[in-house]
Amino acid sequence: MNADQYFKEHRQAHLNQLIDWLRIPSISALSQHKPDMRKAAEWLATELKRIGMTKACVMETGGHPAVYAERIDHPGKPVALIYGHYDVQPVDPLNLWETPPFEPAIRDEKLYARGASDDKGQVFMHVKVIEAILKLEAKLPFNVKFLVEGEEEVGSANLERFLNEQKDLLKADVVVISDTGLYARGIPSLTYALRGLAALEIEVTGAKSDLHSGLYGGAAPNAVHALVRLLDSLRRPDGGVAVLGFYDGVQELTAEEKASFASLGFDEEKLKKDLAVNALPGEPGFSAVERLWARPTLEINGIFGGFQGEGTKTVIPNKAGAKITCRLVPNQDPKHVADAIEGHLKANLPPGVTLKVSKGDGARACITPIDHPAIRAAMQALAEAYGAEAKFIRGGGSIPVVGTFTEVLGAPSVLMGFGLEDENFHAPNEHFNLENFDKGMRALCSYWFKLAQVM
Numbered sequence: 001m002n003a004d005q006y007f008k009e010h011r012q013a014h015l016n017q018l019i020d021w022l023r024i025p026s027i028s029a030l031s032q033h034k035p036d037m038r039k040a041a042e043w044l045a046t047e048l049k050r051i052g053m054t055k056a057c058v059m060e061t062g063g064h065p066a067v068y069a070e071r072i073d074h075p076g077k078p079v080a081l082i083y084g085h086y087d088v089q090p091v092d093p094l095n096l097w098e099t100p101p102f103e104p105a106i107r108d109e110k111l112y113a114r115g116a117s118d119d120k121g122q123v124f125m126h127v128k129v130i131e132a133i134l135k136l137e138a139k140l141p142f143n144v145k146f147l148v149e150g151e152e153e154v155g156s157a158n159l160e161r162f163l164n165e166q167k168d169l170l171k172a173d174v175v176v177i178s179d180t181g182l183y184a185r186g187i188p189s190l191t192y193a194l195r196g197l198a199a200l201e202i203e204v205t206g207a208k209s210d211l212h213s214g215l216y217g218g219a220a221p222n223a224v225h226a227l228v229r230l231l232d233s234l235r236r237p238d239g240g241v242a243v244l245g246f247y248d249g250v251q252e253l254t255a256e257e258k259a260s261f262a263s264l265g266f267d268e269e270k271l272k273k274d275l276a277v278n279a280l281p282g283e284p285g286f287s288a289v290e291r292l293w294a295r296p297t298l299e300i301n302g303i304f305g306g307f308q309g310e311g312t313k314t315v316i317p318n319k320a321g322a323k324i325t326c327r328l329v330p331n332q333d334p335k336h337v338a339d340a341i342e343g344h345l346k347a348n349l350p351p352g353v354t355l356k357v358s359k360g361d362g363a364r365a366c367i368t369p370i371d372h373p374a375i376r377a378a379m380q381a382l383a384e385a386y387g388a389e390a391k392f393i394r395g396g397g398s399i400p401v402v403g404t405f406t407e408v409l410g411a412p413s414v415l416m417g418f419g420l421e422d423e424n425f426h427a428p429n430e431h432f433n434l435e436n437f438d439k440g441m442r443a444l445c446s447y448w449f450k451l452a453q454v455m
Contacts, residue, residue, distance in 0.1 A: 003445045006132045007438065015111070015434075017047070018124045019104040021086075022113040026120075028064055028087035028154045037064045037150050040086045044123075044148060045069070051131035053146070059166075061158040064150030068169070071130070073139040078455045080448075081145045081172035081411065083401070084123035084179060085152035088115040089426045096428035109434045116432040118425035122178035122418060123148055125437065129444045141452040145172060152179075156401050163408040173455065174374045175405045178444075180395060180417030182436065183264060188382035188390040188443070191415035192375055193294070193367035196328035197398045198337045199360030202345060203321040204230065204305075206353045211316040221352030223320040224305045230355075231300055231322055233348045234341070240283045241298045245340035249331035253294050256370065260392040261289050293394035297327045298341070327396065334362025363400040368412040373454035378414050381450055385443035416444070 007014075026040035027033040041058045048056035048069040056069035064087060072079070091101040091114050099105040104113035111121065126146070133140055147170060149159055163170060183189040206221035236242045253261075266289040268280060282291045291297075305320025307313040326337055342357045349355050368375055370392055382390040395415070402413045418440035424430045 022104045052134040063158040067148040069146040078173040079143040087150045110431040112431040117419045117423040121432040175413040180415045181419035188386035189393045193394040196365035197363045198326040198334040201358045203356040207318045213314040226350040226353040227320040243344040251330040330365045330367040364403045366402045377450040381447040
């Protein structure tokens with residue numbers, strides 16, 4: 001029996017097992033589900049032990065537990081660390097679910113449940129692939145470790161410390177993560193880069209209190225006016241960022257990357273229609289998909305200040321503020337970007353007001369070069385499983401843990417995910433297309449053999 005036959009014959013059994021795991025409401029954000037978190041972790045550790053991992057256990061992190069497992073069939077050879085998470089998002093609003101979120105249901109070859117796509121379903125695929133290889137081959141072609149955490153949906157607060165404490169145990173040459181998605185249905189694609197993040201909150205203060213605009217208008221500084229001038233100064237009229245030093249270190253796209261992006265046939269007109277807008281403004285000289293994935297951004301996320309109630313109140317506001325975030329690309333330093341924005345704001349501060357800047361946590365962008373052997377092996381495995389040329393894609397968002405793996409373990413990451421953007425993860429009626437459950441396991445199975453040939 002080959003792997004394809006094995007997956008076909010055991011498909012229903014695999015789905016039944018996944019459904020059992022999905023029934024456990026492992027919601028990390030809600031304290032009442034703390035027992036369910038441990039139950040979900042123990043379920044996975046038991047399953048990993050059952051399929052033949054030589055070590056599998058639940059480990060304490062200071063928060064929700066993590067699951068660790070390993071099988072080293074080739075001592076002294078490279079090791080892959082499979083990362084994922086078993087915790088899920090809250091299910092509100094419950095009334096919008098067509099079927100209960102923890103009573104999994106299959107409709108139209110889609111598995112509906114909280115966690116079906118993000119990320120229990122994708123973690124489970126790795127488990128079943130390892131099981132299949134051990135059943136058919138008796139040993140793995142590549143050394144494998146698992147780390148499946150229970151706090152990803154609440155920011156992985158304990159993960160970096162845990163990684164540092166368990167650095168020797170978790171040592172690996174490559175990290176494989178299935179917590180991302182395909183570009184579109186039927187298009188095999190590999191995410192090889194994610195953007196980073198820098199965040200700031202600013203507050204502008206004028207007079208000691210709000211003032212009567214009739215008594216002081218024309219002489220007293222207006223904090224809202226000052227804030228508007230400051231925020232407007234951050235961008236050039238053409239849509240680029242005007243902050244000196246903002247683009248320092250930005251890594252340009254290679255010709256191969258540009259060609260791969262162009263081959264996707266990204267439809268800018270469809271995006272405008274989907275967003276109900278008449279233009280897609282942004283940095284000039286780049287396509288929309290390049291701006292979404294591979295260029296840094298500076299966004300104003302919120303503004304506060306002045307009278308917000310019904311009707312008119314003739315005051316001169318003494319305080320106003322805004323929240324700013326930046327999505328960063330490889331080689332940008334979040335601290336440098338935040339410092340550059342602070343310097344720009346101070347240099348452009350209107351007279352009569354003072355400025356307070358509070359900086360939030362930052363995260364570096366991460367990238368695995370597309371010529372890395374682990375990336376090339378993944379692309380070949382995806383192309384074979386889907387019967388189509390695999391595409392390179394980037395993610396516009398941030399997954400800080402990927403950068404943490406690079407910093408702590410020194411290991412590049414292969415983001416080999418199988419979700420689709422319309423699968424409602426974090427929303428009611430989350431689901432996983434079983435087409436990608438099937439093809440994804442075939443791709444992952446092939447991947448381990450191809451990886452063993454190149455690493």
